[in-house]
Amino acid sequence: MSAPLQVFEPFRAGLPPLRRYWKSLWSRRTFIAEYSRSELREQHFDSVFGQLWLVLNPLLLSAVYYLLIVIIQGTSDSARYAHLTATLFLFYLIANSLTGGVKSITAGQRLILNTAFPRIMLPISAVVIAIFKFLPTLVVFMVIRIVIGLPFTWEMLWAIPVLILTILLALGLAITISCINVYFRDIASFLPYLTRTLLYLSPILYEASALKANVRALEVLNPLFPLLDSWSRTVVHGQAPQSSSLLQSLAWALGVLIIGSYFFLSREREFAVRL
Amino acid sequence: MLSASSSHKTNEIAVSVRGLGLTYTTAIDRRPTLKARVKALGRGGKQTRTIRALDNVDLDVEYGQVLGVIGANGAGKSTLMRVIAGILPPSQGRIEVFGSVSTLLALGVGFNPSMSGRDNVFLGGLAAGMSREEIENNFAEIAEFSELGDAIDAPMRTYSSGMYARLAFSVAATVRPDILIVDEALSTGDAKFKEKSLNRIKELRSDDRALILVSHAMATLRDVCNDVVWIHKGKVIQRGEPNIVIDAYQEFLQVGKSAAIDEDV
Numbered sequence: 001m002s003a004p005l006q007v008f009e010p011f012r013a014g015l016p017p018l019r020r021y022w023k024s025l026w027s028r029r030t031f032i033a034e035y036s037r038s039e040l041r042e043q044h045f046d047s048v049f050g051q052l053w054l055v056l057n058p059l060l061l062s063a064v065y066y067l068l069i070v071i072i073q074g075t076s077d078s079a080r081y082a083h084l085t086a087t088l089f090l091f092y093l094i095a096n097s098l099t100g101g102v103k104s105i106t107a108g109q110r111l112i113l114n115t116a117f118p119r120i121m122l123p124i125s126a127v128v129i130a131i132f133k134f135l136p137t138l139v140v141f142m143v144i145r146i147v148i149g150l151p152f153t154w155e156m157l158w159a160i161p162v163l164i165l166t167i168l169l170a171l172g173l174a175i176t177i178s179c180i181n182v183y184f185r186d187i188a189s190f191l192p193y194l195t196r197t198l199l200y201l202s203p204i205l206y207e208a209s210a211l212k213a214n215v216r217a218l219e220v221l222n223p224l225f226p227l228l229d230s231w232s233r234t235v236v237h238g239q240a241p242q243s244s245s246l247l248q249s250l251a252w253a254l255g256v257l258i259i260g261s262y263f264f265l266s267r268e269r270e271f272a273v274r275l
Numbered sequence: 276m277l278s279a280s281s282s283h284k285t286n287e288i289a290v291s292v293r294g295l296g297l298t299y300t301t302a303i304d305r306r307p308t309l310k311a312r313v314k315a316l317g318r319g320g321k322q323t324r325t326i327r328a329l330d331n332v333d334l335d336v337e338y339g340q341v342l343g344v345i346g347a348n349g350a351g352k353s354t355l356m357r358v359i360a361g362i363l364p365p366s367q368g369r370i371e372v373f374g375s376v377s378t379l380l381a382l383g384v385g386f387n388p389s390m391s392g393r394d395n396v397f398l399g400g401l402a403a404g405m406s407r408e409e410i411e412n413n414f415a416e417i418a419e420f421s422e423l424g425d426a427i428d429a430p431m432r433t434y435s436s437g438m439y440a441r442l443a444f445s446v447a448a449t450v451r452p453d454i455l456i457v458d459e460a461l462s463t464g465d466a467k468f469k470e471k472s473l474n475r476i477k478e479l480r481s482d483d484r485a486l487i488l489v490s491h492a493m494a495t496l497r498d499v500c501n502d503v504v505w506i507h508k509g510k511v512i513q514r515g516e517p518n519i520v521i522d523a524y525q526e527f528l529q530v531g532k533s534a535a536i537d538e539d540v
Contacts, residue, residue: 005371005372005373006361006371006372006376007356007363007369007370007371007372008361008364008369008370008372008470009364009368009369009370010364010365010366010367010368011364023455024404027404028401028402028404030406030407031398031401031402034397034398034401034407035283035398035401038390038394038397038398039390040386042387042389042390042394058375070311107387108386110385110386111386111398112362113357113362114362115360115362115399115402115403116360116361116362116403117402117403117404121402183307184308184309184312185306185307185308186308186309186310187303187309190309194302219352240419264473269364270299270300272302272357272362272363273300273326273363274301
Protein backbone atom coordinates (compact mmCIF):
# COMPACT_ATOMS: atom_id res chain seq x y z
CA MET A 1 0.00 0.00 0.00
CA SER A 2 1.57 3.26 -1.00
CA ALA A 3 1.10 6.53 0.82
CA PRO A 4 -1.26 5.03 3.32
CA LEU A 5 -3.17 7.23 5.68
CA GLN A 6 -4.67 5.25 8.47
CA VAL A 7 -7.12 6.72 10.86
CA PHE A 8 -7.95 5.06 14.14
CA GLU A 9 -11.03 6.25 15.90
CA PRO A 10 -13.12 4.88 18.74
CA PHE A 11 -15.10 1.92 17.64
CA ARG A 12 -18.64 1.61 18.71
CA ALA A 13 -19.90 -1.79 19.69
CA GLY A 14 -20.54 -3.64 16.50
CA LEU A 15 -18.78 -4.73 13.41
CA PRO A 16 -15.68 -3.23 11.85
CA PRO A 17 -16.11 -1.97 8.28
CA LEU A 18 -16.58 -5.33 6.57
CA ARG A 19 -15.19 -4.52 3.15
CA ARG A 20 -11.96 -3.21 4.55
CA TYR A 21 -11.77 -6.16 6.92
CA TRP A 22 -12.27 -8.59 4.07
CA LYS A 23 -9.65 -6.87 1.95
CA SER A 24 -7.11 -7.02 4.72
CA LEU A 25 -8.00 -10.66 5.37
CA TRP A 26 -7.69 -11.56 1.69
CA SER A 27 -4.33 -9.83 1.38
CA ARG A 28 -3.05 -12.09 4.17
CA ARG A 29 -4.15 -15.40 2.71
CA THR A 30 -0.50 -16.41 2.35
CA PHE A 31 -0.29 -16.22 6.14
CA ILE A 32 -3.01 -18.84 6.44
CA ALA A 33 -1.26 -21.11 3.93
CA GLU A 34 2.16 -20.61 5.50
CA TYR A 35 0.85 -21.03 9.03
CA SER A 36 -0.90 -24.29 8.18
CA ARG A 37 2.19 -25.57 6.44
CA SER A 38 4.56 -24.78 9.29
CA GLU A 39 2.11 -26.14 11.83
CA LEU A 40 1.79 -29.42 9.94
CA ARG A 41 5.54 -29.57 9.46
CA GLU A 42 6.05 -28.97 13.14
CA GLN A 43 3.69 -31.85 13.92
CA HIS A 44 5.82 -33.94 11.53
CA PHE A 45 3.04 -34.50 9.04
CA ASP A 46 5.47 -33.89 6.23
CA SER A 47 7.32 -37.10 7.01
CA VAL A 48 6.27 -40.59 5.99
CA PHE A 49 5.59 -41.74 9.53
CA GLY A 50 3.70 -38.56 10.33
CA GLN A 51 1.41 -39.14 7.37
CA LEU A 52 1.09 -42.77 8.36
CA TRP A 53 0.05 -41.80 11.86
CA LEU A 54 -2.50 -39.41 10.42
CA VAL A 55 -4.13 -42.36 8.67
CA LEU A 56 -3.39 -44.98 11.26
CA ASN A 57 -4.97 -43.08 14.13
CA PRO A 58 -8.52 -42.88 12.68
CA LEU A 59 -8.16 -46.39 11.26
CA LEU A 60 -7.36 -47.82 14.70
CA LEU A 61 -10.22 -45.81 16.15
CA SER A 62 -12.63 -47.16 13.59
CA ALA A 63 -11.37 -50.69 14.33
CA VAL A 64 -12.06 -50.19 18.04
CA TYR A 65 -15.55 -48.84 17.41
CA TYR A 66 -16.27 -51.60 14.92
CA LEU A 67 -15.34 -54.13 17.57
CA LEU A 68 -17.74 -52.37 19.92
CA ILE A 69 -20.57 -52.60 17.38
CA VAL A 70 -19.93 -56.28 16.73
CA ILE A 71 -19.90 -57.06 20.46
CA ILE A 72 -23.04 -55.05 21.27
CA GLN A 73 -25.06 -55.98 18.21
CA GLY A 74 -23.70 -59.46 17.65
CA THR A 75 -23.59 -59.08 13.89
CA SER A 76 -22.31 -56.61 11.39
CA ASP A 77 -21.33 -56.35 7.75
CA SER A 78 -18.79 -54.60 5.57
CA ALA A 79 -21.13 -51.76 4.56
CA ARG A 80 -21.47 -51.02 8.23
CA TYR A 81 -17.72 -50.71 8.54
CA ALA A 82 -17.68 -48.37 5.53
CA HIS A 83 -20.34 -46.23 7.19
CA LEU A 84 -18.36 -46.14 10.42
CA THR A 85 -15.07 -45.10 8.80
CA ALA A 86 -16.65 -42.53 6.46
CA THR A 87 -18.59 -40.75 9.18
CA LEU A 88 -15.81 -41.04 11.74
CA PHE A 89 -13.31 -39.44 9.36
CA LEU A 90 -15.69 -36.57 8.63
CA PHE A 91 -16.42 -36.21 12.32
CA TYR A 92 -12.70 -35.83 12.95
CA LEU A 93 -12.59 -32.96 10.47
CA ILE A 94 -14.96 -31.07 12.74
CA ALA A 95 -13.41 -32.30 15.99
CA ASN A 96 -9.91 -31.27 14.80
CA SER A 97 -11.22 -27.86 13.78
CA LEU A 98 -12.62 -27.42 17.27
CA THR A 99 -9.54 -28.61 19.15
CA GLY A 100 -7.26 -26.59 16.86
CA GLY A 101 -9.52 -23.56 16.95
CA VAL A 102 -10.21 -23.35 20.65
CA LYS A 103 -6.74 -22.14 21.61
CA SER A 104 -5.93 -20.37 18.37
CA ILE A 105 -6.51 -16.91 19.83
CA THR A 106 -5.08 -17.48 23.29
CA ALA A 107 -1.99 -19.19 21.85
CA GLY A 108 -1.47 -16.36 19.36
CA GLN A 109 -1.03 -13.89 22.19
CA ARG A 110 2.35 -12.54 21.16
CA LEU A 111 1.22 -11.92 17.63
CA ILE A 112 -2.05 -10.33 18.73
CA LEU A 113 -0.37 -8.00 21.20
CA ASN A 114 2.15 -6.77 18.69
CA THR A 115 0.63 -6.83 15.23
CA ALA A 116 -2.52 -5.41 13.74
CA PHE A 117 -4.18 -8.05 11.58
CA PRO A 118 -7.63 -9.60 11.22
CA ARG A 119 -7.72 -11.97 14.19
CA ILE A 120 -10.14 -14.26 12.40
CA MET A 121 -7.15 -15.56 10.43
CA LEU A 122 -6.14 -17.70 13.39
CA PRO A 123 -9.27 -19.89 13.72
CA ILE A 124 -9.47 -20.05 9.91
CA SER A 125 -5.94 -21.45 9.88
CA ALA A 126 -6.98 -24.08 12.43
CA VAL A 127 -9.73 -25.26 10.07
CA VAL A 128 -7.34 -25.31 7.11
CA ILE A 129 -5.01 -27.54 9.15
CA ALA A 130 -7.93 -29.84 9.98
CA ILE A 131 -8.78 -30.07 6.27
CA PHE A 132 -5.21 -31.05 5.44
CA LYS A 133 -5.40 -33.76 8.08
CA PHE A 134 -8.72 -34.93 6.64
CA LEU A 135 -7.58 -35.35 3.04
CA PRO A 136 -5.40 -38.46 3.51
CA THR A 137 -8.20 -40.17 5.45
CA LEU A 138 -10.51 -39.54 2.50
CA VAL A 139 -8.08 -41.47 0.31
CA VAL A 140 -8.01 -44.30 2.86
CA PHE A 141 -11.80 -44.42 2.84
CA MET A 142 -11.86 -44.71 -0.94
CA VAL A 143 -9.45 -47.64 -0.72
CA ILE A 144 -11.67 -49.29 1.91
CA ARG A 145 -14.66 -48.69 -0.33
CA ILE A 146 -13.00 -50.35 -3.30
CA VAL A 147 -11.81 -53.32 -1.21
CA ILE A 148 -15.31 -53.85 0.20
CA GLY A 149 -16.71 -53.62 -3.33
CA LEU A 150 -19.38 -50.98 -2.87
CA PRO A 151 -20.67 -49.69 -6.23
CA PHE A 152 -19.74 -46.22 -7.45
CA THR A 153 -22.62 -44.00 -8.58
CA TRP A 154 -23.07 -40.50 -9.95
CA GLU A 155 -25.04 -39.61 -6.81
CA MET A 156 -21.76 -39.75 -4.94
CA LEU A 157 -20.97 -36.31 -6.37
CA TRP A 158 -23.37 -35.00 -3.72
CA ALA A 159 -20.44 -35.54 -1.37
CA ILE A 160 -18.96 -32.27 -2.62
CA PRO A 161 -21.74 -29.95 -1.37
CA VAL A 162 -21.95 -31.99 1.84
CA LEU A 163 -18.21 -31.52 2.38
CA ILE A 164 -18.50 -27.80 1.70
CA LEU A 165 -21.29 -27.53 4.26
CA THR A 166 -19.15 -29.45 6.76
CA ILE A 167 -16.24 -27.06 6.24
CA LEU A 168 -18.53 -24.05 6.69
CA LEU A 169 -19.88 -25.52 9.92
CA ALA A 170 -16.35 -26.33 11.11
CA LEU A 171 -15.33 -22.72 10.38
CA GLY A 172 -18.29 -21.36 12.31
CA LEU A 173 -17.63 -23.63 15.28
CA ALA A 174 -13.90 -22.88 15.35
CA ILE A 175 -14.48 -19.11 15.16
CA THR A 176 -17.10 -19.24 17.90
CA ILE A 177 -15.14 -21.41 20.31
CA SER A 178 -11.88 -19.50 19.84
CA CYS A 179 -13.74 -16.34 20.86
CA ILE A 180 -15.41 -17.98 23.87
CA ASN A 181 -12.05 -19.32 25.04
CA VAL A 182 -10.70 -15.77 25.40
CA TYR A 183 -13.31 -15.09 28.07
CA PHE A 184 -13.54 -18.54 29.63
CA ARG A 185 -10.21 -20.31 29.42
CA ASP A 186 -11.56 -23.57 30.81
CA ILE A 187 -13.63 -24.18 27.68
CA ALA A 188 -10.53 -25.82 26.23
CA SER A 189 -10.50 -28.40 29.03
CA PHE A 190 -14.25 -28.91 28.64
CA LEU A 191 -13.98 -29.49 24.90
CA PRO A 192 -13.04 -33.21 24.92
CA TYR A 193 -16.31 -33.97 26.74
CA LEU A 194 -18.24 -31.91 24.23
CA THR A 195 -16.75 -33.67 21.22
CA ARG A 196 -17.19 -37.07 22.86
CA THR A 197 -20.87 -36.31 23.47
CA LEU A 198 -21.30 -35.12 19.90
CA LEU A 199 -19.67 -38.33 18.69
CA TYR A 200 -22.25 -40.49 20.47
CA LEU A 201 -25.19 -38.27 19.51
CA SER A 202 -24.26 -38.43 15.84
CA PRO A 203 -25.04 -41.25 13.41
CA ILE A 204 -21.55 -42.74 13.48
CA LEU A 205 -21.74 -45.86 15.64
CA TYR A 206 -25.27 -46.38 14.31
CA GLU A 207 -27.09 -45.37 11.16
CA ALA A 208 -29.64 -42.57 11.26
CA SER A 209 -32.34 -44.91 9.92
CA ALA A 210 -31.88 -47.19 12.95
CA LEU A 211 -33.14 -44.54 15.37
CA LYS A 212 -36.69 -44.42 16.69
CA ALA A 213 -38.78 -41.57 15.33
CA ASN A 214 -39.11 -39.79 18.69
CA VAL A 215 -35.32 -39.84 19.21
CA ARG A 216 -34.75 -38.59 15.68
CA ALA A 217 -37.03 -35.64 16.32
CA LEU A 218 -34.55 -34.47 18.95
CA GLU A 219 -31.67 -34.69 16.50
CA VAL A 220 -32.60 -31.39 14.89
CA LEU A 221 -30.64 -29.96 17.83
CA ASN A 222 -27.44 -31.68 16.72
CA PRO A 223 -25.78 -29.72 13.91
CA LEU A 224 -23.70 -32.73 12.89
CA PHE A 225 -26.61 -35.13 12.55
CA PRO A 226 -27.96 -34.14 9.10
CA LEU A 227 -24.42 -33.69 7.77
CA LEU A 228 -23.15 -37.08 8.80
CA ASP A 229 -26.37 -38.75 7.64
CA SER A 230 -26.06 -37.10 4.22
CA TRP A 231 -22.37 -37.98 4.06
CA SER A 232 -23.08 -41.64 4.76
CA ARG A 233 -25.89 -41.74 2.21
CA THR A 234 -23.71 -40.29 -0.55
CA VAL A 235 -20.27 -41.76 -0.04
CA VAL A 236 -21.28 -45.13 1.46
CA HIS A 237 -24.63 -45.96 -0.09
CA GLY A 238 -24.17 -43.97 -3.28
CA GLN A 239 -27.55 -42.28 -2.92
CA ALA A 240 -28.55 -38.64 -3.09
CA PRO A 241 -28.96 -37.10 0.37
CA GLN A 242 -32.40 -36.12 1.60
CA SER A 243 -33.13 -32.53 0.70
CA SER A 244 -34.44 -31.91 4.22
CA SER A 245 -31.07 -32.99 5.66
CA LEU A 246 -29.22 -30.75 3.23
CA LEU A 247 -31.39 -27.76 4.07
CA GLN A 248 -31.00 -28.42 7.78
CA SER A 249 -27.23 -28.65 7.40
CA LEU A 250 -27.17 -25.46 5.38
CA ALA A 251 -29.19 -23.65 8.04
CA TRP A 252 -26.89 -24.89 10.80
CA ALA A 253 -23.68 -24.13 8.90
CA LEU A 254 -24.69 -20.61 7.86
CA GLY A 255 -26.32 -19.89 11.20
CA VAL A 256 -23.29 -20.87 13.27
CA LEU A 257 -20.88 -19.18 10.86
CA ILE A 258 -22.78 -15.89 10.75
CA ILE A 259 -23.56 -15.68 14.47
CA GLY A 260 -20.07 -16.86 15.46
CA SER A 261 -18.35 -14.42 13.10
CA TYR A 262 -20.55 -11.58 14.35
CA PHE A 263 -19.50 -12.34 17.92
CA PHE A 264 -15.88 -12.68 16.93
CA LEU A 265 -15.68 -9.55 14.77
CA SER A 266 -17.48 -7.35 17.24
CA ARG A 267 -15.12 -8.45 20.03
CA GLU A 268 -11.81 -9.08 18.34
CA ARG A 269 -10.47 -5.58 18.92
CA GLU A 270 -10.81 -6.23 22.62
CA PHE A 271 -8.73 -9.41 22.51
CA ALA A 272 -5.46 -7.54 22.96
CA VAL A 273 -6.47 -6.38 26.44
CA ARG A 274 -8.08 -9.67 27.38
CA LEU A 275 -5.06 -11.87 26.80
CA MET B 276 2.20 -2.49 4.40
CA LEU B 277 5.67 -2.22 5.81
CA SER B 278 7.46 -1.37 2.62
CA ALA B 279 8.93 2.06 2.66
CA SER B 280 7.08 3.53 -0.23
CA SER B 281 6.86 7.23 -0.62
CA SER B 282 9.36 9.85 0.31
CA HIS B 283 8.27 12.06 3.14
CA LYS B 284 9.64 15.45 3.74
CA THR B 285 11.10 16.50 7.04
CA ASN B 286 8.63 18.19 9.34
CA GLU B 287 5.68 16.58 7.65
CA ILE B 288 3.39 15.02 10.18
CA ALA B 289 3.88 11.28 10.56
CA VAL B 290 1.57 10.57 13.46
CA SER B 291 -1.07 12.84 14.84
CA VAL B 292 -2.76 11.91 18.09
CA ARG B 293 -5.63 14.10 19.25
CA GLY B 294 -7.46 13.85 22.55
CA LEU B 295 -6.68 10.18 22.86
CA GLY B 296 -8.28 8.36 25.72
CA LEU B 297 -8.26 4.65 26.28
CA THR B 298 -10.28 2.81 28.83
CA TYR B 299 -10.48 -0.91 28.81
CA THR B 300 -12.04 -3.67 30.78
CA THR B 301 -9.94 -6.65 31.56
CA ALA B 302 -10.31 -9.77 33.62
CA ILE B 303 -8.91 -9.70 37.14
CA ASP B 304 -7.85 -13.31 36.87
CA ARG B 305 -4.97 -13.95 34.62
CA ARG B 306 -6.89 -16.90 33.37
CA PRO B 307 -10.63 -16.14 33.47
CA THR B 308 -12.66 -19.32 33.66
CA LEU B 309 -16.26 -20.31 33.44
CA LYS B 310 -15.84 -22.14 36.72
CA ALA B 311 -14.75 -18.98 38.52
CA ARG B 312 -17.60 -17.07 36.93
CA VAL B 313 -20.18 -19.61 38.03
CA LYS B 314 -18.73 -19.70 41.55
CA ALA B 315 -18.88 -15.93 41.74
CA LEU B 316 -22.55 -15.89 40.77
CA GLY B 317 -23.64 -16.56 44.35
CA ARG B 318 -21.17 -14.17 45.90
CA GLY B 319 -21.52 -11.48 43.31
CA GLY B 320 -17.78 -10.86 43.16
CA LYS B 321 -16.35 -8.66 40.48
CA GLN B 322 -14.68 -10.45 37.60
CA THR B 323 -13.40 -7.53 35.63
CA ARG B 324 -11.83 -4.19 36.29
CA THR B 325 -11.74 -1.09 34.23
CA ILE B 326 -8.44 0.54 33.51
CA ARG B 327 -7.98 4.08 32.35
CA ALA B 328 -4.73 3.63 30.48
CA LEU B 329 -4.53 6.85 28.51
CA ASP B 330 -6.15 10.16 29.24
CA ASN B 331 -6.49 13.00 26.76
CA VAL B 332 -3.15 12.50 25.06
CA ASP B 333 -2.14 14.88 22.29
CA LEU B 334 1.00 13.99 20.41
CA ASP B 335 2.42 14.87 17.03
CA VAL B 336 5.37 13.08 15.56
CA GLU B 337 7.03 14.57 12.51
CA TYR B 338 9.17 12.91 9.89
CA GLY B 339 12.80 13.32 10.74
CA GLN B 340 12.07 13.14 14.42
CA VAL B 341 13.46 10.56 16.81
CA LEU B 342 11.05 10.59 19.68
CA GLY B 343 11.93 8.97 22.98
CA VAL B 344 9.08 7.90 25.20
CA ILE B 345 9.81 7.71 28.91
CA GLY B 346 7.79 7.03 32.00
CA ALA B 347 7.48 4.66 34.92
CA ASN B 348 6.25 1.09 34.47
CA GLY B 349 2.56 1.02 33.78
CA ALA B 350 2.49 4.64 32.67
CA GLY B 351 0.81 3.70 29.40
CA LYS B 352 3.81 3.85 27.08
CA SER B 353 3.29 0.47 25.45
CA THR B 354 -0.45 1.04 25.28
CA LEU B 355 0.12 4.31 23.44
CA MET B 356 2.41 2.52 20.99
CA ARG B 357 -0.22 -0.15 20.41
CA VAL B 358 -2.86 2.45 19.70
CA ILE B 359 -0.58 4.17 17.17
CA ALA B 360 0.10 0.81 15.55
CA GLY B 361 -3.62 0.13 15.24
CA ILE B 362 -3.59 -2.86 17.57
CA LEU B 363 -5.85 -1.32 20.19
CA PRO B 364 -8.79 0.85 19.22
CA PRO B 365 -8.97 4.14 21.11
CA SER B 366 -11.92 4.95 23.38
CA GLN B 367 -11.82 8.65 22.62
CA GLY B 368 -9.95 10.84 20.23
CA ARG B 369 -8.48 10.36 16.83
CA ILE B 370 -5.19 9.04 15.56
CA GLU B 371 -3.94 9.70 12.07
CA VAL B 372 -0.94 7.83 10.78
CA PHE B 373 0.64 9.01 7.54
CA GLY B 374 2.83 6.17 6.34
CA SER B 375 3.56 2.56 7.07
CA VAL B 376 4.21 1.58 10.65
CA SER B 377 6.47 -1.23 11.74
CA THR B 378 4.22 -2.93 14.19
CA LEU B 379 6.89 -5.33 15.34
CA LEU B 380 7.06 -4.05 18.85
CA ALA B 381 8.88 -5.45 21.85
CA LEU B 382 8.59 -9.13 21.02
CA GLY B 383 6.50 -9.33 17.93
CA VAL B 384 8.17 -12.43 16.64
CA GLY B 385 8.07 -15.71 18.42
CA PHE B 386 4.35 -16.14 18.44
CA ASN B 387 4.61 -19.89 18.23
CA PRO B 388 7.51 -21.05 20.41
CA SER B 389 7.54 -24.56 19.00
CA MET B 390 8.29 -23.26 15.51
CA SER B 391 11.73 -22.19 14.36
CA GLY B 392 12.91 -18.62 14.35
CA ARG B 393 12.74 -18.67 10.57
CA ASP B 394 9.09 -19.75 10.52
CA ASN B 395 8.22 -17.17 13.14
CA VAL B 396 9.86 -14.38 11.18
CA PHE B 397 7.90 -15.39 8.09
CA LEU B 398 4.62 -15.73 9.95
CA GLY B 399 5.08 -12.47 11.82
CA GLY B 400 5.86 -10.67 8.57
CA LEU B 401 2.95 -12.21 6.70
CA ALA B 402 0.58 -11.35 9.53
CA ALA B 403 1.83 -7.78 9.43
CA GLY B 404 0.85 -7.68 5.77
CA MET B 405 4.18 -8.14 4.05
CA SER B 406 4.43 -10.34 1.00
CA ARG B 407 6.46 -13.53 1.00
CA GLU B 408 8.90 -12.00 -1.49
CA GLU B 409 9.50 -8.99 0.72
CA ILE B 410 10.34 -11.23 3.65
CA GLU B 411 12.52 -13.50 1.54
CA ASN B 412 14.43 -10.49 0.27
CA ASN B 413 15.02 -9.28 3.79
CA PHE B 414 15.54 -12.60 5.50
CA ALA B 415 19.26 -12.99 4.88
CA GLU B 416 19.87 -9.57 6.35
CA ILE B 417 17.66 -10.31 9.36
CA ALA B 418 19.47 -13.57 10.05
CA GLU B 419 22.85 -11.96 9.66
CA PHE B 420 22.05 -8.99 11.84
CA SER B 421 20.65 -11.17 14.61
CA GLU B 422 23.88 -13.24 14.66
CA LEU B 423 21.85 -16.26 15.66
CA GLY B 424 23.66 -18.55 13.23
CA ASP B 425 22.19 -22.04 13.06
CA ALA B 426 19.84 -21.25 15.94
CA ILE B 427 17.58 -19.50 13.45
CA ASP B 428 16.26 -22.94 12.48
CA ALA B 429 15.87 -24.16 16.06
CA PRO B 430 12.49 -23.93 17.79
CA MET B 431 12.07 -20.60 19.52
CA ARG B 432 11.35 -22.22 22.86
CA THR B 433 15.05 -23.06 22.98
CA TYR B 434 15.96 -19.36 22.71
CA SER B 435 17.16 -17.29 25.61
CA SER B 436 15.41 -13.99 26.22
CA GLY B 437 18.40 -12.22 24.73
CA MET B 438 18.11 -14.26 21.55
CA TYR B 439 14.41 -13.44 21.35
CA ALA B 440 15.17 -9.77 21.62
CA ARG B 441 17.92 -9.99 19.02
CA LEU B 442 15.63 -11.56 16.49
CA ALA B 443 12.80 -9.14 17.24
CA PHE B 444 15.05 -6.16 16.88
CA SER B 445 16.62 -7.50 13.70
CA VAL B 446 13.20 -7.86 12.11
CA ALA B 447 12.07 -4.41 13.17
CA ALA B 448 15.29 -2.78 12.04
CA THR B 449 15.63 -4.58 8.72
CA VAL B 450 12.24 -3.93 7.20
CA ARG B 451 12.42 -0.23 6.59
CA PRO B 452 9.06 1.25 7.47
CA ASP B 453 8.20 4.95 7.37
CA ILE B 454 7.50 4.89 11.07
CA LEU B 455 9.46 2.54 13.29
CA ILE B 456 8.37 1.86 16.83
CA VAL B 457 10.90 0.12 19.04
CA ASP B 458 9.46 -0.82 22.39
CA GLU B 459 12.14 -1.61 24.95
CA ALA B 460 13.96 -3.93 22.60
CA LEU B 461 17.24 -2.21 23.34
CA SER B 462 17.25 -3.12 26.98
CA THR B 463 17.96 -6.80 26.51
CA GLY B 464 20.87 -8.36 24.75
CA ASP B 465 24.53 -8.25 25.62
CA ALA B 466 26.67 -5.19 25.47
CA LYS B 467 27.93 -5.96 21.99
CA PHE B 468 24.49 -6.38 20.51
CA LYS B 469 23.25 -3.34 22.39
CA GLU B 470 25.92 -1.25 20.75
CA LYS B 471 25.17 -2.78 17.38
CA SER B 472 21.47 -2.06 17.65
CA LEU B 473 22.16 1.45 18.86
CA ASN B 474 24.30 2.02 15.79
CA ARG B 475 21.51 0.65 13.65
CA ILE B 476 19.04 3.06 15.21
CA LYS B 477 21.42 5.89 14.41
CA GLU B 478 21.69 4.66 10.83
CA LEU B 479 17.94 4.55 10.55
CA ARG B 480 17.62 8.17 11.58
CA SER B 481 16.77 9.96 8.42
CA ASP B 482 14.67 12.81 7.21
CA ASP B 483 12.02 10.61 5.69
CA ARG B 484 11.51 8.38 8.68
CA ALA B 485 10.04 8.81 12.11
CA LEU B 486 11.43 6.76 14.98
CA ILE B 487 9.68 6.23 18.26
CA LEU B 488 11.77 4.62 20.98
CA VAL B 489 10.31 3.43 24.22
CA SER B 490 13.12 2.86 26.67
CA HIS B 491 14.34 3.13 30.21
CA ALA B 492 17.90 3.66 29.07
CA MET B 493 18.13 7.40 29.61
CA ALA B 494 21.70 7.73 28.39
CA THR B 495 20.74 6.13 25.09
CA LEU B 496 17.77 8.39 24.68
CA ARG B 497 19.88 11.49 25.40
CA ASP B 498 22.26 10.25 22.74
CA VAL B 499 19.90 9.38 19.87
CA CYS B 500 16.67 11.31 20.35
CA ASN B 501 15.94 14.82 19.27
CA ASP B 502 12.68 14.93 21.16
CA VAL B 503 11.39 13.22 24.28
CA VAL B 504 7.95 12.84 25.75
CA TRP B 505 7.31 11.86 29.36
CA ILE B 506 4.15 10.00 30.13
CA HIS B 507 2.81 9.41 33.61
CA LYS B 508 -0.41 7.64 34.49
CA GLY B 509 -1.72 7.92 30.96
CA LYS B 510 -1.05 11.63 30.61
CA VAL B 511 1.64 13.58 28.81
CA ILE B 512 3.57 15.39 31.53
CA GLN B 513 6.25 17.06 29.48
CA ARG B 514 7.58 17.11 25.98
CA GLY B 515 10.56 18.74 24.44
CA GLU B 516 14.35 18.87 24.43
CA PRO B 517 15.66 15.43 25.54
CA ASN B 518 18.02 16.69 28.23
CA ILE B 519 15.43 18.92 29.83
CA VAL B 520 12.65 16.35 29.90
CA ILE B 521 14.90 13.52 31.04
CA ASP B 522 16.37 15.68 33.81
CA ALA B 523 12.88 16.54 34.98
CA TYR B 524 11.85 12.91 34.86
CA GLN B 525 14.89 11.74 36.78
CA GLU B 526 14.37 14.43 39.35
CA PHE B 527 10.78 13.28 39.67
CA LEU B 528 11.94 9.72 40.18
CA GLN B 529 14.30 10.79 42.97
CA VAL B 530 11.53 12.70 44.67
CA GLY B 531 9.23 9.80 44.01
CA LYS B 532 11.47 7.46 45.93
CA SER B 533 10.98 9.41 49.13
CA ALA B 534 7.49 10.76 48.61
CA ALA B 535 4.43 8.74 47.75
CA ILE B 536 4.92 7.81 44.12
CA ASP B 537 1.59 6.06 43.88
CA GLU B 538 -0.46 9.09 44.75
CA ASP B 539 -2.53 10.47 41.97
CA VAL B 540 -1.02 13.63 40.62
